[in-house]
Amino acid sequence: MNLSAGIALLLFACIGNAAWWAIVVNRTHSFQLHASCLKFVRKLHDAGIILFPPFAFWFMGCGQPGLLHGGFVTDLSWGLQYTLFVALCGLVPFAWSVARWQTRRPPKELLEVTSQHFDVLNQHQTDSEKHLVCGDRVPFLARFPLNEIYRLEVTRKRLRLAGRQSPEGESHRTIKVAHFSDTHFLGCPGQRFFEFATDRLCELQPDLFVFTGDLMDDEALFPWASEMFSRLADVAPGYSILGNHDWRLDHSGIRQGMIDAGWIDIGEQQMTARVGDVTMLIAGTETPWIGNNPIVPSPKREDLRILLSHSPDQRNFAVEQQFDLMLCGHNHGGQVVLPAIGPVYAPSRYGVKYAGGTYRHGQMLIHVSRGLGAKEPLRWNACPEITLLEIDIS
Ligand SMILES: [Fe+2]
Numbered sequence: 001m002n003l004s005a006g007i008a009l010l011l012f013a014c015i016g017n018a019a020w021w022a023i024v025v026n027r028t029h030s031f032q033l034h035a036s037c038l039k040f041v042r043k044l045h046d047a048g049i050i051l052f053p054p055f056a057f058w059f060m061g062c063g064q065p066g067l068l069h070g071g072f073v074t075d076l077s078w079g080l081q082y083t084l085f086v087a088l089c090g091l092v093p094f095a096w097s098v099a100r101w102q103t104r105r106p107p108k109e110l111l112e113v114t115s116q117h118f119d120v121l122n123q124h125q126t127d128s129e130k131h132l133v134c135g136d137r138v139p140f141l142a143r144f145p146l147n148e149i150y151r152l153e154v155t156r157k158r159l160r161l162a163g164r165q166s167p168e169g170e171s172h173r174t175i176k177v178a179h180f181s182d183t184h185f186l187g188c189p190g191q192r193f194f195e196f197a198t199d200r201l202c203e204l205q206p207d208l209f210v211f212t213g214d215l216m217d218d219e220a221l222f223p224w225a226s227e228m229f230s231r232l233a234d235v236a237p238g239y240s241i242l243g244n245h246d247w248r249l250d251h252s253g254i255r256q257g258m259i260d261a262g263w264i265d266i267g268e269q270q271m272t273a274r275v276g277d278v279t280m281l282i283a284g285t286e287t288p289w290i291g292n293n294p295i296v297p298s299p300k301r302e303d304l305r306i307l308l309s310h311s312p313d314q315r316n317f318a319v320e321q322q323f324d325l326m327l328c329g330h331n332h333g334g335q336v337v338l339p340a341i342g343p344v345y346a347p348s349r350y351g352v353k354y355a356g357g358t359y360r361h362g363q364m365l366i367h368v369s370r371g372l373g374a375k376e377p378l379r380w381n382a383c384p385e386i387t388l389l390e391i392d393i394s
Contacts, residue, residue: 006067009084010056016090017052021045022344023093029347030313032288035248052087060084097352101342107360111392112158117383120189120196121150135190141378142188148383149374150189154200158390161304161324162363173393175278175304178206178236180386181329182371183225184245186217189373191224197372197386198228202235204388207275209236211263212329213243213286213310216254217375226261233262237275239282241267243310243330244347245375247289266308270294278393284308285317296321303393311347312354312368319362325391326366331355333370333382343382356382 001009021044028041057068060080065071073081106113121133133150134142142149178201183194201209209232215225232238240263246254255265264271266284268291273280281302283294286309293314299305305323307314312328333356334343343352353359356370372384 001067001070001072003068006061006071009067009073009088010053010061012091013056013060013084013087014053015094017056017087018049019090019094019097020087021048023090023351026346026351027349030288030311030349032244032247056084056087093351097344098341100353102340104357106358107162107365109160109162109360109365110157110358111160113155115153115155118152118154118196118200119150120152120193123196124192129192132190132192133196135188135193137187139188139377141376144378144380146380147377148379148381149377150193151379151383152193152197152200152372153383153385154204155385155387156390157358157367157387158392159325159358159365160392160394162360162365173276173278173303175208175275175280175391175393176204176206177208177210177306177327177389177391178204178386179210179212179327179367179369179389180372181212181369182214182243182332182373183211183228184214184217184371184373184375185221185224186373186375186377187221188377194224194228194372197384198231201232201386204386206236206388207278209233209238210306210308210327211238211240212308212327212369213241214245214329214371214373215240215242215258216249217245217373219249219254222254222257226257229258229261229263237273238263239266239284239308240264241284241286241308241310242290243286244289247286251290268292268294270296272302278303280304280306282306282308283321283323285314286310287314293317298322304391312359312366313349315354315361315364315366318366319364323364325389326361326364328354328366328368329371331368331370332374332379333357333368333385335374335376335379335382337381339381356385 061068270283307323307326311330318326331346343355346352346355359366
């Protein structure tokens with residue numbers, strides 16, 4: 001094997017190895033595992049990705065006869081051949097993920113999308129105002145020059161419910177749902193950023209607000225959440241569930257705080273509500289972290305069935321219960337979306353398939369919000385977002 005082929009083979013092995021570790025991290029973070037266990041997995045992931053290249057180039061490439069010295073794969077020891085084979089196999093799910101990202105298409109029920117971007121940091125002029133946008137606890141990651149954690153995208157999406165036709169002459173009804181998620185209050189971004197997002201949410205004038213979990217990372221900042229959610233509750237009814245980061249805190253206290261702020265807690269519950277001339281069944285699930293899936297009645301005369309689920313992993317339950325729309329968060333759009341490759345990390349059993357956006361599963365639509373914050377405040381090509389879903393019902 002010539003030198004170029006040897007280098008290429010070892011580089012592909014490094015990419016495949018990294019792909020396996022990304023799969024391990026994504027899948028483990030979709031389960032109800034303790035934070036210390038997940039931290040251990042992430043350290044293994046870091047070590048596996050950092051140590052594999054020197055290991056491969058030294059033992060497989062530079063040994064005698066190594067792949068960089070004219071040797072062939074069959075010249076390596078059985079253990080090294082096996083390691084190389086397993087690493088190269090990681091290219092298969094990697095290529096599949098990239099191909100899926102490159103060929104992704106929105107469902108035909110997504111009729112129209114318009115969006116507006118705000119550079120929240122630079123819309124504030126003085127240093128003191130910018131400091132309030134950044135917050136007091138700006139970690140090293142947040143200082144990354146291309147970080148988009150202080151940007152905000154306000155998106156309007158017009159949807160037609162999957163599987164429903166629009167008969168001629170029948171009057172259309174539209175329900176406007178403002179969906180946001182994953183605030184992760186931890187001090188970065190600062191409170192001024194969330195006040196800005198609250199202003200934009202109020203301007204949307206929805207029929208209802210929906211929040212799909214991961215409210216807090218630092219309970220001491222609950223007054224920020226209380227102020228934000230109280231303001232929203234004055235504009236329209238709000239329905240909320242909690243997420244895995246809330247589960248790690250005093251989630252009962254957080255839940256009560258949301259209720260005190262005027263929001264309707266829908267975790268493990270279902271209810272029927274009338275919004276304008278639309279009757280909807282709305283339910284929530286916080287599994288696999290808190291409680292169980294709600295017991296949901298069969299469809300009756302409601303016009304719309306909405307499930308709030310922190311993770312899109314509950315898609316099969318939602319389809320079985322004949323929901324029309326599932327609203328989720330959790331995956332943060334992948335947080336870092338690489339050019340050509342797409343997102344790499346999303347804490348889901350489906351990997352990055354549902355990183356963020358609008359999808360169809362069976363006859364059901366899924367909307368996954370990228371959220372507003374993040375425990376690790378680094379985002380690239382996946383900036384914070386709030387969305388107004390204008391749902392046509394006929
Ligand atoms: Fe989250």
